[in-house]
Amino acid sequence: MQVGAVGESELVRRIAARFPGPSRPGEVLLGMGDDGALLRHPAGSVQVITTDLLLENVHFRRAWTPFDLLGHKALAVNLSDVAAMGAAPGPFFLNLGLPQDLLLSDFDALLDGLAGEARQAGDIVLAGGDTCASSCLHIGVTLTGQVRPERVIRREGGQPGDLITVSGPLGDAAAGLLLLEAGWRWSTTAAAAARPAGGPLDVPDQVATAALAAHLRPVPCLRLGQDLGGKVSAGMDLSDGVAADLPRLCAASGCGARVELDRIPVGAPARALFAAVGMDAPRAALAAAEDYSLLVTVTREAWQSGLGADHGLAIIGRLVAAREGLALLVDGVEEAWPEPGFHHFSRP
């Protein structure tokens, strides 16, 4: 059965059935079902609000993406933004544009993924949204969060001399996209990568599974973001890749940067995949999008006191004065900053 065959009220009923009411009384005074939600905020905290869209054929292809994972990801990319501010996630809102031919079973799987991600994020509450027909599937999430003002992580605040660090290996999500483009698929029943017949990208199943999982099911750094709040000089999440995101942090902080190519921590699946297609692994990982790890700058004092080791951060370079601009260091020689790999609007 398709979503076009049932009324909007049946779709809303299916949404409401998967998202229980407020679990922390007092936070959400009024949830779904009225003209708006009513939230109450604790004194002493500030509120984070972030909003991100997932659009069919822009951010995902329906044929490549199991619907439960799509639900997880739609919320995860917003959780990543809240984490990157040092905040704890709170109530969220869901806008759905639904093609009439979408199967109800896929709609349900999408909601199950969203609900699963909401549970893992600490039982955050779906407090409202909007559902309507659309020519392409479109999932918009608006997520709130709470953080004490002194623990906020902003893009602004980095100083020349601060160390530039990342919280996880880079490139695995982009490697997963390479696999999807080459015909690999995620098998929901096997919870593993399914190999295409005679495809060009012949990598071990285990490598493919890890890369596809990184692309289809990113895990937001929720605890890490809250742990780093107040301890780092600046930070953001890596949604578009270091090549695109670090210039944004530098612009906000009024700094330049030197990044050492041989310090880029390339994920093992990415290393295997990039080699298989003849790409230079550290350069590809630098431009690769959608890793959703954190990019944070740390003072040398904080680093020396053990901050990086405590939280698994890897140094990739350092902030410099703004007039020195951004550059890549390759065997000690400066190269021009690399082109980002991910631009919605420059795509054909």
Place this chain on the structure above:
Amino acid sequence: MQVGAVGESELVRRIAARFPGPSRPGEVLLGMGDDGALLRHPAGSVQVITTDLLLENVHFRRAWTPFDLLGHKALAVNLSDVAAMGAAPGPFFLNLGLPQDLLLSDFDALLDGLAGEARQAGDIVLAGGDTCASSCLHIGVTLTGQVRPERVIRREGGQPGDLITVSGPLGDAAAGLLLLEAGWRWSTTAAAAARPAGGPLDVPDQVATAALAAHLRPVPCLRLGQDLGGKVSAGMDLSDGVAADLPRLCAASGCGARVELDRIPVGAPARALFAAVGMDAPRAALAAAEDYSLLVTVTREAWQSGLGADHGLAIIGRLVAAREGLALLVDGVEEAWPEPGFHHFSRP
């Protein structure tokens, strides 16, 4: 020039140029440009959050809709929800899905309309959002608001015996849609309706202008909502029409309703247009969507103390016990509740 020809950063620059930073220091601690916005809330108030989408070919047609008016409307429909909660509007968030062939001049006009509506709503601040490519134009607004808890208007709270009232004439927006479907257009240069050649709907220009304005440029009842907060027993905004919306209020309040057909305040443009197409005016106005006036229930005591006269409310019926259900009274005789006129998902 088309939006696909410039980068995302140029589009974001055009957005930022039209929306000044926070005008009330302390409310928005951090606006556009980071992973999320940071808001601070005054003690003693609760926060309203509402979110509504406008999708091309679902909520509007590009050829029918001047872009500045589309910008106004995208924010206005959300302002109407905040008003219907009794709240004052606050910072808002904008998600745009943009077809690559959208003209930059139309993009700018859309932003100008949004910015104009934000100014009229009391200089509310654009605090963040997301911009990406899309196959169809899509405008998602998430709006915050503030209200003291004792002044919240909810759909819940109406009691049998309460009077059902509306805050304005009904049907004019639907009449405007009839005109657009018949070939009438809004002329931005003339700020008036433009007549089609030999169209079937031959009404005076003045009538057409009023109906088109009601459809294309709804005015949210911002002040009225805040004035009614704490004084009415229940309320909501009329986005889908009385026939669709009153059952929602009744369900939330646990009531039935009797509505008297001859009390429906039909707008003058609607009366003329509905007559021209052979529709019964009060019945059509009851089913008509997108008026964005308020539907509020009022105790008899509050009415007798002058609440209705003070705020221009018109009685259309009364709440009854839930077991009596909803019915229309036509010359004193009960009829079945009319079918709503507006269903996204039942459309062909």
